[in-house]
Each structure stands twice: as C-alpha cells, then as structure tokens.
Amino acid sequence: MATFNSRFLYSATSPRNPRLIVDYIKVAQQAGFDGKEYNQDLQANFYDTLSAQEVAGQSAGKAKDKALAGRDKLTRSPQYLGFFITQSKKPFKITEAAKLLTDSALFEDVLLHQLLKFQLPSKLHKEGPENAGRFNIKPFLELIRLINTMGYITYQEFVLYGMTLTDYHNFDDAVARIKQFRVEREAVRKAKKSLKVFFADKQTELFDNLYADLIKAEQFKTRESKDASYKKYKRTKMNNWRDYSDAYFRALRETGLIVMTQGRSMQISPVRQREVDYILETISREIMPVNIKRDVFDEWITNPTLPRLLNDNPDELRQQLTVEGVQVTETDNLYDMKRELAAARAKRKRELVANQVKELxxxxxxxxxxxxxxxxxxxxxxxxxxxxxxxxxxxxxxxxxxxxxxxxxxxxxxxxxxxxxxxxxxxxxxxxxxxxxxxxxxxxxxxxxxxxxxxxxxxxxxxxxxxxxxxxxxxxxxxxxxxxxxxxxxxxxxxxxxxxxxxxxxxxxxxxxxxxxxxxxxxxxxxxxxxxxxxxxxxxxxxxxxxxxxxxxxxxxxxxxxxxxxxxx
Missing domain, CATH: 3.40.91.50 (Restriction Endonuclease)
Structure with a gap:
C-alpha cells in the first residue's frame, strides 16, 4: 500500500496522457509479461521494452535504476485504475479492463468505468501522517458533480476548490467557495487589476490555510529534497498541486463527458448530460472500506462492468444509436453497440473538423x-x-x-x-x-x-x-x-x-x-x-x-x- 501526504487530491502523474496507458498495456502484452512473476527483473525488462519502442519518449539506458523506472510506470495509473495487478513475487496480471481499453472504440467507456471507482483513501492509497483523516472521496465522481452543479468551472476554480475537495461531505462548502471566488474575480476584472496575480494570491492563501499547522511547527521537510526551508516546501507542494490538477483534468477530458468553452472553462457535454445525471443519481458516494482484503479489492477495481452506467443498458444503447441514425438489431451485443456508438460520435467530430476547416x-x-x-x-x-x-x-x-x-x-x-x-x-x-x-x-x-x-x-x-x-x-x-x-x-x-x-x-x-x-x-x-x-x-x-x-x-x-x-x- 502506497502512502500519500498531500492535502489536496492526489493523483498518479505517470503517464501524463491517459491514452499512453494503452501503449503500456500493449508493450506488456507483446513482451509476454502476463502471468510472469512480478519482480525487479520484470520491472527492468518492462522499462527496456518501453524504451526500445520509444513510448512516451522513453530512451533506453537513461534511467540509472531500470527496475525503479519500470516499477514507476507499472504501478502508477495502470495499477491504480485496475489495468495491471502488481504484487511482489506473485503473477503479474493484465486485467480484462486493460484488454478492453486497447480497443480504441471502447477507450472512453472503459476509462470512465475505472475512473469512477478510484477513491482516496483505498487499499492502494493510505493517508500519511500529514493528512490523516482528511480524505473520504471518489474524486472523479465528485469533480463531475461539481462541474454539473456549477454549470461550468474554470481551470482556476478547478485547481483551487475542486482539488481541495478531499471529503465529499464538504461538497456544499466547495460550491459556496466557488461562488464567492467568482464575485471577487469579477471585482478584480472590473478594477482592471491582474487576474493572474489574483489567482496566485488566492492559491497562496489557500495553501497557507491548508498547511497552517505544519507551517507553524516549521515542518518543512519533503521526501524529494534535503532543503527544509518554507520556500522549498511550498514550491514542491505547489508543483505537485499543479501536476495533480493536470492529471485529473486530462483524465476527465478523455471520458468524453466534459467539453471546453473556448479553452477557458469546462462543462458537461450537452449530448452526454443524461449519462452524467445517471452517474450522479445512482453511484454511491461512499468509498470501499480501506481494510478490505486485497483479492476482493482487486476483483472489484479490475471489473470493467462496474459501476453500472446508463450505456450498460442495451435498450438505452439502441435508443442512442437510433438517434445517431445507426440501424441496430436485437442480436447486437453490448460491446458491439458501444463500438457503433463510438464510431457515430467519431463521425460527428470529423464533420465538426470539416466545418471548422471550411470556415477558416x-x-x-x-x-x-x-x-x-x-x-x-x-x-x-x-x-x-x-x-x-x-x-x-x-x-x-x-x-x-x-x-x-x-x-x-x-x-x-x-x-x-x-x-x-x-x-x-x-x-x-x-x-x-x-x-x-x-x-x-x-x-x-x-x-x-x-x-x-x-x-x-x-x-x-x-x-x-x-x-x-x-x-x-x-x-x-x-x-x-x-x-x-x-x-x-x-x-x-x-x-x-x-x-x-x-x-x-x-x-x-x-x-x-x-x-x-x-x-x-x-x-x-x-x-x-x-x-x-x-x-x-x-x-x-x-x-x-x-x-x-x-x-x-x-x-x-x-x-x-x-x-x-x-x-x-
């Protein structure tokens, strides 16, 4: 079990682009790692294979500790999201969810199922001494709820108030904070003052409040540095904050549920609103017990059919396909219909590009x-x-x-x-x-x-x-x-x-x-x-x-x- 110490939402940042997980899976499949003993040799071999294929810019020989570098790739997002099972000296497993993720037509659907199960804390993520008792949340579920409730969220609001929502019981407080932030930001804009400075000051103020007890006790040591100064401590935490924010943002965008408005704010895609409503109405906000047995946890986190979403209903899929002008039959299976729906959506997006080109x-x-x-x-x-x-x-x-x-x-x-x-x-x-x-x-x-x-x-x-x-x-x-x-x-x-x-x-x-x-x-x-x-x-x-x-x-x-x-x- 890994320990995290942040007081804002923690996330794996490897790989930075969720779609690279597909490349990781394919590398592991082609190298025949499934079922082999998970040890340092496998970790180093994974790194070498990944490097040889230049996945995500990896270059063979650059890592001083290849096993460590390989382990970082295998045990971050791919494991947290249920695509790999990695336990020392036990068989390495490429899960059913992973195999489905490599089907490009199913990528969004499978990723969404897996993201909605991610929780803090969990069997794989234990709170550390700096944040004990602060977390009780399914981050992606609550971030979707926050975007839906507010109508839209700017990236600044996402960083400040989405990423500091660490317990779902504090959801209403986050909503109130965003509303107040918008009032203050509008006043700054009307006064023609710097919005960039306003955001930086807000983030510093929030950081100092989050870490007030540690700052007062001058507990500034970080794992990454021997420098125990407040300046270094703050810079490290702030960088992590931004990196984790980017990771959550990218993952949310890859589900297809979130769209952008001129690159400045995110909102629920109008054509996916019914799916979001279903998610928010049916998925429990309660997290799985942290002391759950590992094999039970693995069985749950790797199951691509959980949680059950609107598009897991064959009748719903047929209805959506009919709207898209796709002819379906009663004999079409669930995943075939999901592939057809993905193809229809892709066609619509190609038409959007064609119209953009014509206009430009x-x-x-x-x-x-x-x-x-x-x-x-x-x-x-x-x-x-x-x-x-x-x-x-x-x-x-x-x-x-x-x-x-x-x-x-x-x-x-x-x-x-x-x-x-x-x-x-x-x-x-x-x-x-x-x-x-x-x-x-x-x-x-x-x-x-x-x-x-x-x-x-x-x-x-x-x-x-x-x-x-x-x-x-x-x-x-x-x-x-x-x-x-x-x-x-x-x-x-x-x-x-x-x-x-x-x-x-x-x-x-x-x-x-x-x-x-x-x-x-x-x-x-x-x-x-x-x-x-x-x-x-x-x-x-x-x-x-x-x-x-x-x-x-x-x-x-x-x-x-x-x-x-x-x-x-």
Missing amino acids: KQRNQQDIDDILEMYQLISDDEVVDRSTMYEWNTWRAMTMINHGDIEGNFKLDDEGMPSSVASGGGGDIVGHYGDFNIAVEVTLSTGKKQYDMESEPVTRHVGELQSKLGQPTFGIFVADKLNDNVVDHFWTTSVLKHNVYNGRVTVIPMDTTTFIEFFKRAVARDVQPSNLQAIGEYAQRRARETMVDDDTEEVWHRDVVNYLLETVN
Whole structure:
C-alpha cells in the first residue's frame, strides 16, 4: 500500500496522457509479461521494452535504476485504475479492463468505468501522517458533480476548490467557495487589476490555510529534497498541486463527458448530460472500506462492468444509436453497440473538423482575431491545458494561411474543441500540398528541456514523413521561447544528407512572436503552395551556403526568418 501526504487530491502523474496507458498495456502484452512473476527483473525488462519502442519518449539506458523506472510506470495509473495487478513475487496480471481499453472504440467507456471507482483513501492509497483523516472521496465522481452543479468551472476554480475537495461531505462548502471566488474575480476584472496575480494570491492563501499547522511547527521537510526551508516546501507542494490538477483534468477530458468553452472553462457535454445525471443519481458516494482484503479489492477495481452506467443498458444503447441514425438489431451485443456508438460520435467530430476547416479558409476577420487572441491567452496562462490549445490554435492558423490539406493530430470533444495533444511517434500538424509536405511541431517547453525533448524527435518525425511519402518535406518548429541549441541542431540537420531520410531534413525554428507575424502577413494575402515551398528550399540552400562560408547557425536562422517574412509580405 502506497502512502500519500498531500492535502489536496492526489493523483498518479505517470503517464501524463491517459491514452499512453494503452501503449503500456500493449508493450506488456507483446513482451509476454502476463502471468510472469512480478519482480525487479520484470520491472527492468518492462522499462527496456518501453524504451526500445520509444513510448512516451522513453530512451533506453537513461534511467540509472531500470527496475525503479519500470516499477514507476507499472504501478502508477495502470495499477491504480485496475489495468495491471502488481504484487511482489506473485503473477503479474493484465486485467480484462486493460484488454478492453486497447480497443480504441471502447477507450472512453472503459476509462470512465475505472475512473469512477478510484477513491482516496483505498487499499492502494493510505493517508500519511500529514493528512490523516482528511480524505473520504471518489474524486472523479465528485469533480463531475461539481462541474454539473456549477454549470461550468474554470481551470482556476478547478485547481483551487475542486482539488481541495478531499471529503465529499464538504461538497456544499466547495460550491459556496466557488461562488464567492467568482464575485471577487469579477471585482478584480472590473478594477482592471491582474487576474493572474489574483489567482496566485488566492492559491497562496489557500495553501497557507491548508498547511497552517505544519507551517507553524516549521515542518518543512519533503521526501524529494534535503532543503527544509518554507520556500522549498511550498514550491514542491505547489508543483505537485499543479501536476495533480493536470492529471485529473486530462483524465476527465478523455471520458468524453466534459467539453471546453473556448479553452477557458469546462462543462458537461450537452449530448452526454443524461449519462452524467445517471452517474450522479445512482453511484454511491461512499468509498470501499480501506481494510478490505486485497483479492476482493482487486476483483472489484479490475471489473470493467462496474459501476453500472446508463450505456450498460442495451435498450438505452439502441435508443442512442437510433438517434445517431445507426440501424441496430436485437442480436447486437453490448460491446458491439458501444463500438457503433463510438464510431457515430467519431463521425460527428470529423464533420465538426470539416466545418471548422471550411470556415477558416474563408479568412474572416473575426476568426483571425480569435486566433490571435488565443495565442495571447495561452501566453498569459489564461486557458486550460495550454499545450493542447497551443497545438490546436497553430493548426487553425496553418489551415487559414494556405491551400493545403492540413491534418491536426489531436482529438476533439463534442463541441469541436481539442481534448488532447498529439500522441508520441507522429507529427503534431501535417500539411499536404501535392508535390511537397510541411510538418509543424509546437512546444511550450523551454531551455534545456526543449532541446532534450524536441530536437531529435522533431527531426525524426519530419525525416520519416519525407521518407514515407517519397516527396520533399520540411518542418516548421514553433516554441514560445526558442532555445539556441535547438536552432543549432536544426541548422546541422539541414546541412547533412541522411540516407535513412532520403536527403536533408530541414526544419525552420521560430518563436511564437515570429510565427504570429508570419500568420498575420500570410492571411493578408493569397499565399500559394509555391510560396511555402520556396521558403523550405531557401532554408535548406542557405544552410549549405552558411556552412561553406564558415558562418554560424545564427546567420542561417536570421536569414531564413527574414526570407520567410518577406515571402508572405
């Protein structure tokens, strides 16, 4: 049993994207781990296998303790949500829920069933000395209830009052706090004061109240650091708070029950309201006894048919499918009907994308202003899930700029807003222009982390696309703040010829400010594919010229950016 010590909702943050759990399951299945003794050898083998397949950016050999790294992947979200059973020196089990989760058409349905069973404390999660007696909650159940009760919840409200709802008996208090917060926030807005500062002050005030006794006793030691100062203690707890908030938010979004309103707040999807009502009316708020026997707990947490939801009723599914225009028969089984419903919903979302593309290509000033405003909101940290919104907004910009077929590797909710970022192993945005292609990669990471996470993968994505399609392909890399080492890396790959990628791999790096200027100029004129192709060809040619002239990556980058802006001026 693991011990957690936070005084806000605890969550596993590995993997950060719930959909990566599917990759973890597939790796474990393909490696034949099911039924083998769960020990350090299996943990290390799992890490090596995961690394070899580059799941979630894992790179073999980087972890000093491979067994520890593998155990972290196996025993976090995959175990907490009932997809793996991991007990030392006992058979490792890939559960029935896990097998169903790998069916993409059933992902949302299976995930929802498992999330609704997660509770704090539990057989797997014991309160520590810092938070004893504070928890009595099924977090996802109560967060859904909170969103439904309030009509909508902003991400700030979610962090402040959703994440500090640790006992369902305090639900009404959380509602009252959110209402008061909205009153105070509106007063700040009308006074034209900083909403960012207002939120930061509120979070600090709430933190100091939550940890008042420990602060007074100067008990500032954390497991992660020898620094026992209040400053370090607060920073560590605040970072955890944000990480856990992101984990809960992403998981909720992946259920399909929650939609976004312009990236600023979350609400119940109108087409899923009946399902939510059923959940809130029928699922008990009481948690399972913490002292339950482990085998009984495992049997319950791994059962994909529990709790029973509205869509577990065949008659209800037939009714929903009829509304979607899908013909069903009495002989269709439950999971087949769930797959058909998922397919109907996916079709509706594809139609939403098609309508968005049609609208964007008209280049209405309102849409241009909306894209520019969204970049500003992302920069000001005023939207939920900045990475996802950053990628989606850049897809919108590229779609509006030119005549290509622009594919965005993200998933949409029922309202046409993005619900998750691109999965690993592929480009964020790919534009097809007949004779050539453009792969666009975006990131909010900065500094050394940007270089470590993005430079090699971006080069590989662009190179593999060029090799796969057999056409000239170049990349555009957009970062909020561009790292100099990343620029140097892309200059080098533009110079060198790569047999594995059928030629040189050219990626043009730019920061958000430059991309916005590029966007504003490009939408003001009718940019043709030939204009964009000329930019890629110039970047590659100029890279070789600067090498011959013994110039640096700075010269190359400056000249390419200038050429890019002049071409669309």
